[in-house]
Structure formats: structure tokens, C-alpha cells
Amino acid sequence: MRLVLIGPQGSGKGTQAKIISKKLKIPHISTGDLLRNLRGELKQKVDRYVNRGELIPDELMIEILKDRISKPDCKKGFLLDGFPRNLRQAKELNKLVEIDKVFEISIPDEEAIRRISGRRNCENCGEIYNINTSPKPKQDGICDKCGGRLYQREDDNEKAVKKRLEIYHKETEPVLKYYNTIKINGKQDIEKVTDDILKELDV
Numbered sequence: 001m002r003l004v005l006i007g008p009q010g011s012g013k014g015t016q017a018k019i020i021s022k023k024l025k026i027p028h029i030s031t032g033d034l035l036r037n038l039r040g041e042l043k044q045k046v047d048r049y050v051n052r053g054e055l056i057p058d059e060l061m062i063e064i065l066k067d068r069i070s071k072p073d074c075k076k077g078f079l080l081d082g083f084p085r086n087l088r089q090a091k092e093l094n095k096l097v098e099i100d101k102v103f104e105i106s107i108p109d110e111e112a113i114r115r116i117s118g119r120r121n122c123e124n125c126g127e128i129y130n131i132n133t134s135p136k137p138k139q140d141g142i143c144d145k146c147g148g149r150l151y152q153r154e155d156d157n158e159k160a161v162k163k164r165l166e167i168y169h170k171e172t173e174p175v176l177k178y179y180n181t182i183k184i185n186g187k188q189d190i191e192k193v194t195d196d197i198l199k200e201l202d203v
């Protein structure tokens with residue numbers, strides 16, 4: 001099963017990707033995470049774009065993605081979160097593998113900004129909280145799970161979020177027309193969104 005989740009920042013696509021991939025026992029490939037986990041010179045190059053909320057160059061992104069999906073754990077399928085983000089990436093992906101289903105999770109821009117500007121990540125275990133929505137941490141700035149410090153991603157500030165949404169509308173929305181997407185309403189409870197996706201997968 002090869003799946004793609006597309007949605008603006010804050011649509012809950014990363015949260016759903018985690019739940020669905022676990023359920024289907026396929027790897028969750030978040031290109032944002034792949035880039036954040038880079039090290040050294042490449043990391044420095046990539047960070048210049050990521051921190052400003054801009055897309056990194058296609059050639060580089062496609063190479064990183066190709067490398068990841070050629071790993072043995074992807075043989076029985078995978079779930080892509082954050083790729084493809086423009087038509088060129090979609091066409092390149094099409095040359096590499098056949099995608100079974102593409103989900104489009106939608107939410108209005110105001111809601112996306114509210115959710116993203118409240119997002120806080122644990123610097124230790126990676127757990128994600130939201131001080132504007134949920135789950136809120138029990139103690140301000142501290143991870144419930146491991147006691148680690150919570151921080152705000154550099155590209156989650158309002159200016160970068162607006163830029164990322166602008167790019168989404170301009171570059172990623174044409175990808176939705178390229179695929180025959182399954183539309184999911186992202187402005188519902190997490191559990192309801194998961195149910196709506198699973199219904200389409202017959203699991």
C-alpha cells in the first residue's frame with residue numbers, strides 16, 4: 001500500500017500519518033522530518049530554506065526521497081507526508097512508483113495559523129503539543145511524557161507560517177488536481193479524521 005497525505009500546515013496530516021502508518025504497519029515518511037534529521041553541511045544548506053518557510057530545491061528533495069523509499073522497509077509500502085509538494089515532484093514520484101491513494105486533508109487558513117502558532121515540540125522525545133488547541137501540556141513548557149523542554153519550531157512563527165500557506169496554495173494545490181484525491185475534512189476531531197481515512201482504506 002503506497003499512500004500520500006496532502007494538506008496545509010496545521011491540517012493534522014502529520015498526526016494522521018503517524019496513526020495510519022502504525023495501523024497499516026508501513027513506514028511513515030515525513031520529508032520535513034528527513035530534512036530536520038540531516039547533519040553537517042547538507043543540513044546547513046537545507047536550513048536556509050526550511051527556516052524561512054520556503055521549499056528546498058526539487059533536485060535535492062527528490063534525491064533524498066528516492067534514497068529513503070529504496071530502503072528495504074519500504075518494500076511493502078509507505079505513507080508519504082510532505083511529498084510531493086509541487087507538480088514537478090509529483091511527476092518524478094510517478095516515474096518511480098505507483099501510488100495507490102492520495103488523501104487531501106483540508107482546513108481554512110485561519111485555523112491553520114491558529115494551530116501552527118500554538119504548536120510546541122519536545123526537544124528530547126519529539127512529542128508534539130498545542131497550546132491553542134490540544135493536547136496542551138500539563139505544565140507550561142514541559143513535556144508530560146519525559147519532562148523535556150518544549151520549543152517552537154523556527155518555521156512555526158507567524159511570518160513563516162503565512163509564507164508556507166502561500167506556497168501551499170500556489171505550488172501544492174495544483175498537485176491535488178494532478179491526482180484523483182480523496183477529500184477529508186480536517187476540521188474535525190483527530191479520531192473522526194482517522195475514521196474517515198480508514199473507511200476509504202477498508203481497514
Ligand code: AMP
Binds near residue numbers: 083084085155
Ligand atoms: P513540514 O514538516 O512538512 O512542514 O516541512 C518543513 C519544511 O521542510 C518545509 O517548509 C520545507 O522547507 C521543507 N520540505 C519538506 N518537504 C518538502 C518537499 N517535498 N519539497 C521541498 N521542501 C520540503
